[in-house]
Amino acid sequence: LAFLPHTASRLKEQKSNKLKDYLSISGKLGITHMWMLSSTDVGAYVRVGRLPRGPTLTFRLKEYTLQHEVKDIQRRPVALVSDDFRDPPLLVLNHFTSEEPQVKIMKAILENMFPKFDIRTARLSHIRRVLLMDYDEESGTVHMRHYKIMIQPVGLSRPLRKLVVRHKVPKLSNMNDISEWIDGQNDGAYSSESEGEGPEENHVTLPQDVGKQKKKGARNSVKLVEQGPRISMELIKVENGFCEGEVLFHSLHQKTREEVEETAKEVAQKARLKAGRRNVQEAAVEEKKRKLELKTEKKRLKKMKREESLADENVGNEDATKEDDGYEPDD
Numbered sequence: 282l283a284f285l286p287h288t289a290s291r292l293k294e295q296k297s298n299k300l301k302d303y304l305s306i307s308g309k310l311g312i313t314h315m316w317m318l319s320s321t322d323v324g325a326y327v328r329v330g331r332l333p334r335g336p337t338l339t340f341r342l343k344e345y346t347l348q349h350e351v352k353d354i355q356r357r358p359v360a361l362v363s364d365d366f367r368d369p370p371l372l373v374l375n376h377f378t379s380e381e382p383q384v385k386i387m388k389a390i391l392e393n394m395f396p397k398f399d400i401r402t403a404r405l406s407h408i409r410r411v412l413l414m415d416y417d418e419e420s421g422t423v424h425m426r427h428y429k430i431m432i433q434p435v436g437l438s439r440p441l442r443k444l445v446v447r448h449k450v451p452k453l454s455n456m457n458d459i460s461e462w463i464d465g466q467n468d469g470a471y472s473s474e475s476e477g478e479g480p481e482e483n484h485v486t487l488p489q490d491v492g493k494q495k496k497k498g499a500r501n502s503v504k505l506v507e508q509g510p511r512i513s514m515e516l517i518k519v520e521n522g523f524c525e526g527e528v529l530f531h532s533l534h535q536k537t538r539e540e541v542e543e544t545a546k547e548v549a550q551k552a553r554l555k556a557g558r559r560n561v562q563e564a565a566v567e568e569k570k571r572k573l574e575l576k577t578e579k580k581r582l583k584k585m586k587r588e589e590s591l592a593d594e595n596v597g598n599e600d601a602t603k604e605d606d607g608y609e610p611d612d
Contacts, residue, residue: 282348283412283427283510284394285366300524307332314394317524327514328524331390335522336529338387340514343422351509359429359506361410369395370410370427377416383519383530384416387423405491411505421532425512428505432491435484435500521548 289312303315317328325342352358372395377388391414398408413426483502490497519530527548528536536544 282361282366282508283370283410283425285369287369287395304333304523314390326517329390330523331393333523335520335524335526336386336390337520337522337524337526338390338516339518339520340423341517342512342514344511344513346509346511348509351507351511355507359431359508361429361508365409365429368407368409370412371398371408373411373413375413375415376418377414379416379418383516384418386519386529387416387516405487405489410508420515422513422515425510425514427508427510429508431504431506432487432495432501433504434495435502 289310292310303312306312307315313332315328315330315332317330319326319328327340327342328337329340330337372392374388374391377384379385395412409430411428411430413424413428415424415426416422417424483504484500485503487495487497487499487501491501495501515532516530517532518528521527521529527544
């Protein structure tokens with residue numbers, strides 16, 4: 282849910298499907314990234330690959346909390362509605378400032394998963410969720426959090442806010458007049474201080490309209506309500522290709538210079554073999570095209586000869602007919 286709406290949520294998978302199957306349809310469906318989850322006796326892992334040629338990040342799941350578990354611990358959980366998924370979330374990358382190459386690759390992959398926002402043209406009504414990626418440089422762990430943005434008018438109590446924002450009619454059965462509810466009698470709207478507005482630094486003046494009730498220039502409080510899931514994952518490996526290729530980084534194994542050179546030779550050898558197979562395949566395709574063109578040309582020439590032969594026969598028949606029409610028998 283955190284990645285909606287730009288996800289292939291209706292893609293049906295089967296146990297017999299292989300990675301190459303998804304790789305073959307990725308271009309037609311416009312899929313650019315793939316998240317792959319796996320589990321072993323050692324632990325659970327997440328691979329994030331850039332289609333179709335990589336690179337690929339491999340993470341080890343350290344901790345995770347499901348969406349419903351996050352809501353169970355909240356006093357007033359806020360549900361996501363269909364309008365919240367019309368636009369992608371606002372991606373926030375925190376502490377991705379290291380100059381290490383694996384961190385730069387990880388930052389680039391996460392950034393390219395979501396469309397970029399232009400602050401000058403972005404509509405606040407379209408930014409309804411936040412996806413936070415926080416990187417802990419000491420442990421090499423990425424913490425993922427998913428929030429919903431709540432914008433509420435300042436200076437209103439909770440019952441009055443329900444009336445203004447949600448148009449929820451209050452219960453007035455124990456009151457003689459609505460003024461009792463407004464004045465605060467019988468535990469009315471102002472019987473307690475405003476709730477949920479947060480500290481003063483959370484109060485902002487809206488630069489543009491957000492919906493029908495939140496107008497430009499009005500004071501509103503902005504807060505984030507966590508939706509889940511929570512994920513903490515540690516970067517283990519970075520591969521140059523899509524789930525294959527040269528290992529650019531590995532947190533559990535540091536290669537020696539000889540191993541790096543040997544790996545580079547193997548990768549170069551595989552690249553040469555792949556290029557050789559591609560050249561052979563392209564040559565075979567060209568030869569097949571050439572034969573098909575020759576066959577087509579032969580058919581065309583044969584058809585032309587047949588048409589010329591038919592034309593000559595028709596001309597001969599016409600001449601014979603003319604001679605027969607001009608023949609006069611002797612007396």
